Amino acid sequence: MSDLTQRQTEILDFIRSQLRDTGFPPTREDIARQFGFSSKTGAQDHLMAIARKGFIELVPGNARGIRLLKEDELLLSHQFELPLIGSIAAGTPITAETNVDTWLRIDPELFHPRADFLHRVAGHSMKEANILDGDIVGIHAQDDADNGQIVAAVMPHPKTGEDEITLKRYFRRGKKITLKPENSAPAYKPLEIDLAPLEGDSQEQTPFRIAGVYAGLIRPRG
Amino acid sequence: MSDLTQRQTEILDFIRSQLRDTGFPPTREDIARQFGFSSKTGAQDHLMAIARKGFIELVPGNARGIRLLKEDELLLSHQFELPLIGSIAAGTPITAETNVDTWLRIDPELFHPRADFLHRVAGHSMKEANILDGDIVGIHAQDDADNGQIVAAVMPHPKTGEDEITLKRYFRRGKKITLKPENSAPAYKPLEIDLAPLEGDSQEQTPFRIAGVYAGLIRPRG
DNA sequence: TTCTGTACTGTTATTTGGTACAGTACACCC
DNA sequence: GGGTGTACTGTACCAAATAACAGTACAGAA
Numbered sequence: 001m002s003d004l005t006q007r008q009t010e011i012l013d014f015i016r017s018q019l020r021d022t023g024f025p026p027t028r029e030d031i032a033r034q035f036g037f038s039s040k041t042g043a044q045d046h047l048m049a050i051a052r053k054g055f056i057e058l059v060p061g062n063a064r065g066i067r068l069l070k071e072d073e074l075l076l077s078h079q080f081e082l083p084l085i086g087s088i089a090a091g092t093p094i095t096a097e098t099n100v101d102t103w104l105r106i107d108p109e110l111f112h113p114r115a116d117f118l119h120r121v122a123g124h125s126m127k128e129a130n131i132l133d134g135d136i137v138g139i140h141a142q143d144d145a146d147n148g149q150i151v152a153a154v155m156p157h158p159k160t161g162e163d164e165i166t167l168k169r170y171f172r173r174g175k176k177i178t179l180k181p182e183n184s185a186p187a188y189k190p191l192e193i194d195l196a197p198l199e200g201d202s203q204e205q206t207p208f209r210i211a212g213v214y215a216g217l218i219r220p221r222g
Numbered sequence: 223m224s225d226l227t228q229r230q231t232e233i234l235d236f237i238r239s240q241l242r243d244t245g246f247p248p249t250r251e252d253i254a255r256q257f258g259f260s261s262k263t264g265a266q267d268h269l270m271a272i273a274r275k276g277f278i279e280l281v282p283g284n285a286r287g288i289r290l291l292k293e294d295e296l297l298l299s300h301q302f303e304l305p306l307i308g309s310i311a312a313g314t315p316i317t318a319e320t321n322v323d324t325w326l327r328i329d330p331e332l333f334h335p336r337a338d339f340l341h342r343v344a345g346h347s348m349k350e351a352n353i354l355d356g357d358i359v360g361i362h363a364q365d366d367a368d369n370g371q372i373v374a375a376v377m378p379h380p381k382t383g384e385d386e387i388t389l390k391r392y393f394r395r396g397k398k399i400t401l402k403p404e405n406s407a408p409a410y411k412p413l414e415i416d417l418a419p420l421e422g423d424s425q426e427q428t429p430f431r432i433a434g435v436y437a438g439l440i441r442p443r444g
Numbered sequence: 445t446t447c448t449g450t451a452c453t454g455t456t457a458t459t460t461g462g463t464a465c466a467g468t469a470c471a472c473c474c
Numbered sequence: 475g476g477g478t479g480t481a482c483t484g485t486a487c488c489a490a491a492t493a494a495c496a497g498t499a500c501a502g503a504a
Contacts, residue, residue: 005480022281023289024246027461042482044463049480059244063285063461063490067245080302080327105302105329112443130352130441140444150444214444219352221334222362222372222436227450249491264452266493271450285460285491 004053011035011046012055015066025066080107084118084136088154088163094141094211104136111215116141118218119152119165125181125188126150126167135219137167139212145170150214153179155207165211177208226275233257233268234277237288247288302329306340306358310376310385316363316433326358333437338363340440341374341387347403347410348372348389357441359389361434367392372436375401377429387433399430 004012014034018026026034031043047066051058059065083100094117108115115138124133129150131137139152151170154163168179168191175195181188193208226234236256240248248256253265269288273280281287305322314320317339330337337360346355351372353359361374373392376385390401390413397417403410415430 007481019245023241024284024286027285028463029461037482039483039485040461041463041465041484045481058462061462061490062246063249064246065462104332105327106332107327110326110328110440110442130354132352138444216441216443218332218440219438220332221438222360229451250493251491259452261453261455262491263454263493263495267451283459283492287492 004050004055008046008050008053011043012050015056015068019068025064027064081105082108082115082118082138084120085165086120088165090163094154094165106138106218108138111138111140113140113213113215115139115215116212119167121167121217125183127183129169129182131167131182131214131217132219134221135217137217138215140215141212143210145210145213147171150182151179152211152214154209154211167214170210179208226272226277230268230272230275233265234272237278238290241290247286249286302327304328304330304337304340304360306342307387308342310387316376316387328360328440330360333360333362335362335435335437337361337437338434341389343389343439347405349405351391351404353389353404353436353439354441356443357439359439360437362437363434365432367432367435369393372404373401374433374436376431376433389436392432401430 011031014031015025018024018030028040028043028047031046032038032040035043037043047056047058050056055069057067057069059067081103084102084104085094085099086101087099088094089098104118106115106118117139118136119139121131121133121135121137126132131150137152145151147170149170150167152165153168153170154165156162157164166179169182171178171180177193177195179191179193181190233253236253237247240246240252250262250265250269253268254260254262257265259265269278269280272278277291279289279291281289303325305317306324306326307316307321308323309321310316311320326340328337328340339361340358341361343353343355343357343359348354353372359374367373369392371392372389374387375390375392376387378384379386388401391404393400393402399415399417401413401415403412
């Protein structure tokens with residue numbers, strides 16, 4: 001299924017907003033007026049292109065005969081849902097389909113900052129930050145962080161070598177990064193990373209990156 | 223606001239079903255055809271009656287210019303939402319409209335047991351159960367609890383006398399109930415309630431009831 | 445008894461709206 | 475260089491749809 005062009009997306013959005021505001025779809029003339037076309041044929045052409053790409057259905061001979069398709073997914077699934085990310089397949093972006101375990105119906109805007117994905121915490125390394133084993137944390141995607149923030153770090157598992165997400169408190173001083181667990185038990189040791197040896201080395205993959213910052217959590221059991 | 227007649231209800235239902243099925247409202251002719259009228263004026267008369275009674279709005283000069291009113295609740299129907307309960311008006315059930323501060327888009331089934339409503343925690347009395355000030359807890363509505371469970375208890379505030387929700391760990395031994403905060407600081411003292419004097423006393427209001435059991439939480443900030 | 449509201453039929457005027465045809469211009473791909 | 479797709483303008487026709495006017499019939503309330 002091909003994608004919509006910029007203009008076609010604008011027009012589809014206008015149809016959506018008209019449906020929301022007025023309760024019925026716009027006419028060709030409504031669309032032409034909205035976008036400053038002097039002829040309704042312009043609108044018609046766009047509608048036929050959008051229909052051909054499968055985003056709407058045009059009902060011939062019916063005034064305002066525009067039916068939105070694939071809106072169930074948009075309205076029910078993705079607008080108010082967040083992907084739960086488990087393990088991360090090599091070379092894929094975090095939120096790639098393959099990494100999504102499931103979608104949970106939670107409004108992303110509930111978190112501050114807004115959550116872009118979720119991750120289920122395993123283990124007790126952040127216990128003293130009140131993040132417990134089994135909690136589902138909301139992560140706001142960004143590739144940098146301030147000192148002292150809790151970040152979702154992506155790095156290979158020491159044994160399996162597979163990329164995984166871990167939560168740690170982030171500190172940076174010059175080229176030295178410290179990822180600190182929030183558990184004072186001796187088993188939990190801060191991780192020190194020196195960026196210096198990696199500089200200019202385009203072959204070697206940086207073994208660590210920030211996927212985002214901690215934005216809150218859900219604890220699904222009483 | 224007067225009620226609709228049988229026929230008007232049928233016609234309003236037809237408009238709803240057309241909107242659901244086709245994505246846009248019917249014309250006067252669609253309605254006439256559906257109900258076997260030989261003239262579209264019949265449909266028009268009904269529409270004007272339904273509009274006069276406030277159930278729809280007719281947009282003059284617009285084909286299919288029928289707008290459903292009072293449909294918001296029906297459409298987004300709180301299916302994947304939970305009410306956030308603040309203070310509780312005297313003599314109302316917990317989840318009564320008046321007690322609902324807002325609706326949050328969270329799937330009730332995310333919690334175990336299923337959450338029926340949410341409550342925002344104020345204060346640090348449950349700190350050692352890892353429930354912090356500002357957390358939003360999910361509550362599964364039930365009027366009893368097992369020993370050691372965390373419950374949402376409803377009782378009058380000691381100063382204002384207004385009913386409010388507090389979280390406490392619940393213990394019962396015979397007629398004696400203990401509501402225990404999870405904070406070992408000396409300011410937080412267990413509350414002892416003796417049910418015995420209340421028995422058979424129908425005049426006196428029981429000053430405490432269980433609204434439900436703790437089913438998990440959301441922490442909306444990083 | 446009259447008035448008001450519901451529930452229609454029948455006809456007609458007028459506007460709204462869909463759609464076809466003929467162009468122009470630009471960008472990208474092979 | 476030709477083909478295809480996008481992004482429009484401009485004209486025109488005609489079916490779709492609204493809306494107004496004139497009725498009929500019945501039922502319940504004042």
